[in-house]
Amino acid sequence: ADQAADAARTASAAEMVDTASFKKEGPLKVGVSAGYLANSWVVFALQHMRWEASLHPEVQDLIVTDASFNPAKQVSDIEDLLRQDIDLLIYWPVDDASVEDVLKRAVEAGVPTVQAGGGFSVSEGTVANAYISQYKLGEMVARQLMEDIGGKGKIVAMLPIAGTTAAVEQLDALEAVLAEFPEVELLSVEYGDWNRAKAKQITENLLQRFPSITGVYSPAGQMSLGMAEAFDEAGRSAEVTFSPGDEYNGWLKWVAANGQGGAVTFPTRAGQVALQVGLEILKGNPVPRGTAVPSEYVASADIGSLVSPDAPDDWWASDLPDAFLPQQ
Amino acid sequence: MFRMRWRMVEHNAIWLLLGSGALAAAMFVPAFRDPENLANVMRQAAVLGVLAIGQTFVITAGMIDLSIGQIAGLVVVLSSAMINGDTAMTLPVVVLMLCVGAGIGLVNGILLNTLRLHPLILTLGMMSVIQGAIFTYTDRSIGRTSELLTTLANGSFLGIPLSAIAVALLVGAGHLALTRTRFGYHLVAAGGSPESARRAGISLSRIRLAVFVISGVTAALAGLLLAGRLGTGYPLAGNGLELDAIVAVVLGGTALSGGRGSVIRSIGGVLLLACISNLLNLLEVSAYLQMFIKGLIVILAILINQPRKGEA
Amino acid sequence: MTGSRIAGALSELRLDRHAVFLVLIAIYLAALTVSPAFADPAYLFNIIRQVTPVGIAAIGVTLVMVLGGVDLSIGAVISLTAVLCASVMGGDAANLPLAVGAACAAGLLVGLANGVLIAFSRVSPFILTLGMGVAVMGLTQLYTGGTAKGIVSPGFREFFNFRLAGSVPVLTLALLVLVCVGLAIEKTTVFGRRLFLIGSNRRTAVLSGLPVRAVTVAAYMLSGLFGALAGIALLARSGVSGTSAGQGLEFQVLAAVVLGGTTFEGGRGGIAGTLAGVFVLVIAFNLVNIGGLPYHMQLVFMGLIIILASALYGRLSERNG
Amino acid sequence: MPLIEVSNLSKRYSGVAALRDVTFSAESGEIHAIIGANGAGKSTLMNLLSGVTQPSGGTISLDGKAVRFSSPQAAQAAGIATVYQEFSLVPQLSVARNIFLGREPRSRFGLLDRARLAADTRDLLERYSIALDPAQEVGSLSVAEQQMVEIARALTYASRVLILDEPTAVLSLTEQENLFSIMRRLRDSGLLILFVSHRLEEVRRISDRMTVFRDGRNMDTRPTPGMTIADVVQLMIGRTQSVPPAPHLVPPDAERYTIDYATGQGVQRIDIRRGEILGIAGLVGAGRTTFARALAGNPVPGASVVAQVNGAALALGTPQEAIRSGIVYLTEDRKRDGIFAGLDLVANTTASALSDLAWRGIRNRRTERVRSRAMLERLQLVAASLDLPIGKLSGGNQQKVVLARALLTRPQLLICDEPTRGVDVGAKAEIYDLLCGIAAEGAAILVISSETEELLALSHRILTMHNRRFVAEMPVDQANENDILLAASGGTPAKEFS
């Protein structure tokens, strides 16, 4: 993908989808097929969904399955959900392409599908998306980084699990931005699997390999944090500028303490939006193919409103009411 | 007399478990007995079923193959990349993939014969190597499988899933091979007592080669089915499948120490696992609890299927 | 002629016991030619610190493998104990003893379960601990609900990553201390000797009146305990970052132990070799990285190392009868 | 022309010369015995003849033509069939599948012909009057029955030569007789039978000629008629057989162990006094080992022991407890559960007494070394170094180390199960001396042995077991080989047991 592709996507997202055929009366049974749940971001997104469901009395049941990163299991999970006569399927994929077929079968069976929180997906199997553009987010992060390092220098990129939509689009966005900054050299692209310890170890090796690193492109706060520790422990924090991360609480704490980096949000309320879109579909109202949940840039100076110093690192800034916050 | 009867019970424990479990499930969870749901269960079990057939051969021969999950994963990625939605490519690619599976199996077998390693260690190492190779090749989903494979994996004929029919045919072939051919007899003997088999003129190294080639080919077949299910080449698709296959085989009463095994009972094990997973989903048991339960099932399975005294 | 004499002389050296040290020297020299940084002690201590969690876990797993067992649940134990420790700590240094205690207790408990099941049955420890790993993983997720709870208390990470005399991180030192503890257990205690005896021949051990079951349970508990310490070390290295921080580490641990000359059959090897194995592994990984090879090539290397090291030691010990 | 001719045959195993320049020949239509002490190289020669291993030098010819058997199949194809000393059956398979393993009959479509397999097996068993069920799993057969399966298998392809490596060791009297008549029938039909045995009496009875081996060399081949046992022993070991010292007198007031052995067939009581050596005779599978293990804290279901010394019950729940109660068992199968193969002599010797030699769980290496060296010296162990792995020692020396391990725990009741199995003649005599010495110092000793002469020479009293029960008891001066064998085979016992 590049800028043009992203623009095309935005256009395609704005297209309205006719949902009359999905119209249904309550009580409603909503199936949620999680590609994975062992990740605090999706836990928060799911809690948003639950919160939203509690606001709609017609939603009688919310059935959640977890494929634990196994796409074949996700296919099976969705099949099992369909067997339980759900009226709406919300999902986030382990891997977009892998679930395309089964989703198509769902739609053919009259069950509308809404993709929550992942990348925007156009396929017969996905009626609508509540999406965060990883590309836009990546672009915002990259541009902010370019600004902060003054448009020249040597940078490294830390991306999540190789092969995921997030990793792919963040890299595409970075490369698109870098095309405008010929004086910036991309030293290395690494995959830290959203794992702080792994990101730290990789960074320790990067520090060994490269005597000078001007900037770090890392849209995921939890990996940024591991990287920051590595720079700090190598005594090289002074030379480097961090890109914004997301609103991962541990990262926010670091931003607050160090006064740099900031955050480009990756809002967990995408889950809530997904259910809202789904309920619209069930009412038969036309919905846009993609409802973007916009990311915002929060500068380090303004981070105070976002950070919760008493919450764990593995926590997300959100508007969830207390009753729906994950147990701490 | 008593011993004989106990042997009968032991041999058919998996059917008792599966039968009583399925019956109870059908009675108390109406969604379970829905024919479409049962067809789903079979569809979901197909990949594991194919793997379990190969692993039955391996384990009966007294060995183990931990690399099958990654072989399947490799085939998912390679076949999708090469077919890339072009149905005409299906046949050549399928043949090629079977060769890839056989080739890796052959490498396993040759290394085992020349390095004289414990198969557990060899295939553990292999698993890591193949996984690294897959990732080095691609770190993201690539390509598309063909319509043909998708149909095979998800379609049905007269309400019976095509993949289940395919597995049934394979099971038949596997069962015949293991119980009605010289090769099967020799394999069982080699697993039961390698030294005795060697003295009876059975070439252990040839059995090892054959068994790992079978394992590799079934892994490749499983990979093709999996590709059909996923529709695309996802690099992590094979992760963890080896453990599931071993558990299914062990549940089916095949002794990890070798010399006893039945393809049909292994399929019983696969069906049991698939039913449990389906039920847990139907009962909305949280995925975490499912994971915990799965671990317990692994533990229980091997506790139940301990080697008898003197066979360890 | 000279070939056989050399082979003879080599076998006199008990190559099977010391091969890993030769490998370590060789790979270190290779590393030196690739990057002079390997001559810098500060850098060396730093890369050792990278593998501290793996190294600590490997100590316990070595004990279990000397006994003829294996512990593949160690990755799950590391994840569980890291999260548990952080969660009990709750951001307050005063809770530290309690947190460490809780983590160790959890590790011991998993070890106890492994040990009892293995000591009182005849199951394959390989599959059993693999299953236990899945179960513990599930437990961890159940406990956390998917978000890693807990806050590391201030100063915790800073303390462990502080460099004594400007070059030796406390964490590295902790690894070395624990290795010494492990070595002491292995070399000087009756328990350590019994591990070798049981690993060498379990049946003989039973007949000779050794408390085989108790030793087995104790060994797995120690493995759990070192796993817990490894979890704490992981936490000290970089806070809580998720609920599955230790996932996959068991394979690195296994690679290090096997590389160090402790075999799956048991009765041979030891912690000194394991430490060398850990070093070889980390240097190899660093070389992959410095060489600019893709990160995932590490997996390929790890696999090859497991295969080749096992084959080599098998050959050597065969020759030594 | 001799059927088999072997010249200058030698075989080395990583440094050990198992056979050196052996030259010998055998004719068709004879039963040719091969005898020699343990480790003399008999099995090695048989393995070479049957293609299991290949020679390091020399030639084998069959019918005057030099042959080289690269595998057991090559030898089988040439009509040489072998019954090995170690079992070569697959326990999980049926009798029929074992007998035709590797040569299963096939029907059309390449599938196996299971009906013919069963029928062929039944025919074969009937022809040689072997009473076995073709469908039964071999693992559930008794040792003797398994041996008959082995023999039946060999009979299916023995067209020229039948090699029997110690076939009778596990057979009962009637089975032995049946085997001998089969052997005679085969000989008369023109087969050459090579027959390896340690039982000289038996050899004298059945063989036509014998070849004696010593230290991997062929000492001589002679016609059997006319040879006395003394002649043979002289050839075998270069001197006449060593006899254990005459048993010392047991003090009449010595402490007495009463042992109640409970099996599915009721409880039997036996007793033994300190200082006494009590022999237990019986055929293989009679249940002696099971009794001994139960006594040493290692019972199997259906065999349990309650023991008392002077009326006080002993704790025998586990081997550990038994050892603490002073009862130690020395295994009959050293390799399986007697030695710690990869470990050195100190580790092997101190294993049972580790905690006694340590201080609060911390080992004292010096004490360990000193004590094990002292004990091994007392047992006259000749080893280059204490740091040698035990696997490198000879069988006799291994046995001494195992004995040393037991003695370090200061046992009061020592159970030796086949203490001289796989031990050469010289070491045998030393072991007899040692056992007598230990008994004289006041320990009770139970000796289980399948060599009746050994029991007759060593013990004060001999018990005989048959079918898991004690069936006879004889003071050594009233015992003889015949009575013991009779009782062991289930004949009229000399003295009924309670």
Ligand SMILES: Nc1ncnc2c1ncn2[C@@H]1O[C@H](COP(=O)(O)OP(=O)(O)OP(=O)(O)O)[C@@H](O)[C@H]1O
């Ligand atoms: N596979 C082997 N590897 C190493 N050494 C061996 C092997 N087989 C036999 N030997 C050695 O060769 C020598 C002769 O052994 P062999 O088994 O032929 O003796 P034997 O006369 O059959 O003795 P026994 O009466 O105990 O059966 C012994 O010293 C033995 O240890």
Ligand SMILES: Nc1ncnc2c1ncn2[C@@H]1O[C@H](COP(=O)(O)OP(=O)(O)OP(=O)(O)O)[C@@H](O)[C@H]1O
């Ligand atoms: N009291 C008993 N109850 C049940 N099974 C028994 C009993 N005694 C012996 N057996 C069984 O009989 C078989 C042969 O017994 P065992 O090995 O003790 O005989 P043995 O006289 O020592 O023979 P060997 O000469 O082979 O050493 C074993 O399988 C054993 O389990």
Ligand SMILES: [Mg+2]
């Ligand atoms: Mg022999």
Ligand SMILES: [Mg+2]
């Ligand atoms: Mg016995």
